[in-house]
Amino acid sequence: MMLVNGQPGDSVLALDRGLSYGDGLFETIRFESDKAPLWTRHMQRLAIGCERLRMPAPDAALLWREACQATGELRQCVVRITLTRGCGERGYALPAVTETTRIVAAFPMPQVPDASYIHGVRLHLCRTALADQPLLAGIKHLNRLEQVLARAEWNDPAIAEGLVCDTHGNVISATAANLFAVVDGVLVTPSVARCGVAGVARAAMLDAFEHCQVRDLPLEACRRASELFLSSSIRGILPVQAVGDTVYAPGPAVRAMQRHWQALMERA
Amino acid sequence: MMLVNGQPGDSVLALDRGLSYGDGLFETIRFESDKAPLWTRHMQRLAIGCERLRMPAPDAALLWREACQATGELRQCVVRITLTRGCGERGYALPAVTETTRIVAAFPMPQVPDASYIHGVRLHLCRTALADQPLLAGIKHLNRLEQVLARAEWNDPAIAEGLVCDTHGNVISATAANLFAVVDGVLVTPSVARCGVAGVARAAMLDAFEHCQVRDLPLEACRRASELFLSSSIRGILPVQAVGDTVYAPGPAVRAMQRHWQALMERA
Numbered sequence: 373m374m375l376v377n378g379q380p381g382d383s384v385l386a387l388d389r390g391l392s393y394g395d396g397l398f399e400t401i402r403f404e405s406d407k408a409p410l411w412t413r414h415m416q417r418l419a420i421g422c423e424r425l426r427m428p429a430p431d432a433a434l435l436w437r438e439a440c441q442a443t444g445e446l447r448q449c450v451v452r453i454t455l456t457r458g459c460g461e462r463g464y465a466l467p468a469v470t471e472t473t474r475i476v477a478a479f480p481m482p483q484v485p486d487a488s489y490i491h492g493v494r495l496h497l498c499r500t501a502l503a504d505q506p507l508l509a510g511i512k513h514l515n516r517l518e519q520v521l522a523r524a525e526w527n528d529p530a531i532a533e534g535l536v537c538d539t540h541g542n543v544i545s546a547t548a549a550n551l552f553a554v555v556d557g558v559l560v561t562p563s564v565a566r567c568g569v570a571g572v573a574r575a576a577m578l579d580a581f582e583h584c585q586v587r588d589l590p591l592e593a594c595r596r597a598s599e600l601f602l603s604s605s606i607r608g609i610l611p612v613q614a615v616g617d618t619v620y621a622p623g624p625a626v627r628a629m630q631r632h633w634q635a636l637m638e639r640a
Numbered sequence: 641m642m643l644v645n646g647q648p649g650d651s652v653l654a655l656d657r658g659l660s661y662g663d664g665l666f667e668t669i670r671f672e673s674d675k676a677p678l679w680t681r682h683m684q685r686l687a688i689g690c691e692r693l694r695m696p697a698p699d700a701a702l703l704w705r706e707a708c709q710a711t712g713e714l715r716q717c718v719v720r721i722t723l724t725r726g727c728g729e730r731g732y733a734l735p736a737v738t739e740t741t742r743i744v745a746a747f748p749m750p751q752v753p754d755a756s757y758i759h760g761v762r763l764h765l766c767r768t769a770l771a772d773q774p775l776l777a778g779i780k781h782l783n784r785l786e787q788v789l790a791r792a793e794w795n796d797p798a799i800a801e802g803l804v805c806d807t808h809g810n811v812i813s814a815t816a817a818n819l820f821a822v823v824d825g826v827l828v829t830p831s832v833a834r835c836g837v838a839g840v841a842r843a844a845m846l847d848a849f850e851h852c853q854v855r856d857l858p859l860e861a862c863r864r865a866s867e868l869f870l871s872s873s874i875r876g877i878l879p880v881q882a883v884g885d886t887v888y889a890p891g892p893a894v895r896a897m898q899r900h901w902q903a904l905m906e907r908a
Binding site: 374376381382383384385386387388389390391392393395398400426450452456457462463464465475477479500503504505508513515516517518519520521522523524539547548 | 642644649650651652653654655656657658659660661662663666668693694718720722724725730731732733734743745747750768771772773775776781782783784785786787788789790791792807815816
C-alpha cells in the first residue's frame with residue numbers, strides 16, 4: 373500500500389516540486405519479515421541528501437512506522453520512500469517555508485533467479501555517460517534522467533543491467549547498482565565523488581572489506597578485472613558474467629561478499 | 641486553473657515517473673489576451689525534448705486548446721505545460737507502453753518593474769556550476785536540481801537573477817533566463833550544447849540578430865563586456881546592471897533587442 377504524508381492515498385499535488393524540478397530524494401529499502409537490515413544506512417544517506425539540498429531532515433522514527441504500515445501483509449518487499457520539497461510558488465527559488473511531501477510505498481520484491489547469484493548476470497556497456505556534478509554526486513536525488521537514458525539502451529531480457537561510465541572513460545556503476553572489481557589482485561570500487569550514487573549496500577561492504585580501494589576505475593582496467601560484481605540494497609551481491617563480449621567468472625572476492633551480505637540479512 | 645490529462649484537477653499519481661525520476665519535460669509560456677506569440681517555438685522545443693527522451697510527441701493542437709482553457713479569464717498569464725512519461729513499473733526501464741501525463745496550468749504573470757527594463761537588474765554570481773551533459777543540454781527537462789541549488793544561493797530581493805557558469809569557467813546563462821553579451825563589439829550568446837537550456841526567446845532573437853555569435857563565453861570576457869542582458873520567454877529582454885561588483889550599462893544592443901521583442905509581442 374501507499375501513504376502520502378501519512379495518509380493512505382496514491383496521488384500528490386501536481387505543483388509538487390518533486391515533479392516540477394525533481395526537487396527531492398528517495399530510498400528503496402529491502403524489507404523482510406518486518407525487518408530492514410540496512411534501514412539505518414538508508415536514513416543516514418537520506419539525511420545527507422537533505423543537508424545537501426537544504427531540505428529539512430525527516431523524522432526517521434515516523435518514516436519507520438509508515439514503512440511498516442505500508443508493507444502490510446507482504447513478508448518480503450521493497451519500500452520506496454520519496455521525500456520532496458513540497459509545493460511552493462512557481463520558480464526555482466526555495467519556498468519561504470518548506471513543508472516536505474513524503475510518499476511511502478511498498479512493492480513486491482523483484483525476483484532474481486538463483487542462477488544469477490551462482491553464475492552471474494550479463495551487462496550491456498552503456499553509451500550514456502554520467503556528467504560530473506560533485507554537488508549532486510553520492511546522494512539519491514530525484515534527477516534520474518541519465519539513468520533512464522542508460523537503461524533505455526537495451527531491451528533484451530537476458531541482460532540484467534548496464535555498465536555506466538563517466539565522461540572520462542572511468543566505470544562508475546550499473547544503472548541501479550554499485551560495482552566492485554578485482555584488478556591486479558586488488559579489490560576496488562569506483563569513487564562516487566563526481567557522479568553516481570553512494571549505495572547503502574556498497575557502504576556496508578566497504579565497512580566490512582576495509583582493504584577495498586575506492587578510486588577511479590578506467591574501463592580498460594575493468595575489462596581485465598579477474599572479478600566483477602554488483603551490489604544493491606534490494607538484490608544483494610551479484611557476480612557479473614559478461615559485459616558485452618568481455619566475460620568474467622565469479623571468484624573468491626564475490627563469494628566472500630555474498631557470504632557477508634547473507635550474514636547481514638540474517639543478523640537483522 | 642489546471643488540467644491534468646484534459647480534466648480539471650490538481651493532482652497526479654504519486655508513482656508518475658515525472659516525480660519518481662524527473663522523467664519528463666516542461667514549457668512555461670507567456671499568454672496575452674489569448675495569444676502566445678512564441679507558441680510554435682515552445683512546441684518545437686517540446687518535440688525535440690520528446691525525441692531526445694524517447695517519449696511520444698504530444699498533440700500540439702490539443703495542448704493549445706487546453707492552454708486556452710487553463711488561462712480562463714486571465715488576460716495576461718504564464719501557462720506551464722508539464723509532460724511526463726506517466727506511470728510504469730518500479731525501476732528505470734521505459735514502460736512497455738507509454739501513456740504520458742500532461743499538466744497544463746495557468747499562473748499570474750510575474751510583475752517586473754519598468755525600472756528593470758530601463759536600468760537593468762542585479763545578478764548574483766553563482767558558485768553552483770552546471771555539469772556537462774550533452775544528452776540533456778538544450779531541452780527543458782524536469783531534472784532541475786542544479787537550477788534549484790543555484791537559485792538557493794541568494795535571498796536578497798534586490799537581486800533578480802543568478803549568473804551560472806559551467807565547470808570550465810564559461811558563463812552559460814542565468815538560473816531561469818538566457819544571456820547575451822557584447823564583447824569587443826561583438827554580440828554573443830553562450831553555446832548550450834553541453835549544458836543549459838535553449839530558450840525560445842533566445843531562439844527568436846538569434847533568428848532576428850543573425851550576426852550574434854553562439855560560442856563559449858569565458859567569465860573573464862563576460863566581465864569586460866560592454867553590455868550584458870537576459871532573454872526570457874516570460875520576462876522578455878532585461879539589461880543587466882551589475883553582477884556582484886561588476887557594473888554594466890544598457891547600450892544599443894539591448895535596446896535593439898527590446899524593440900524586436902516588443903514588435904514580436906505586438907505582431908502576434
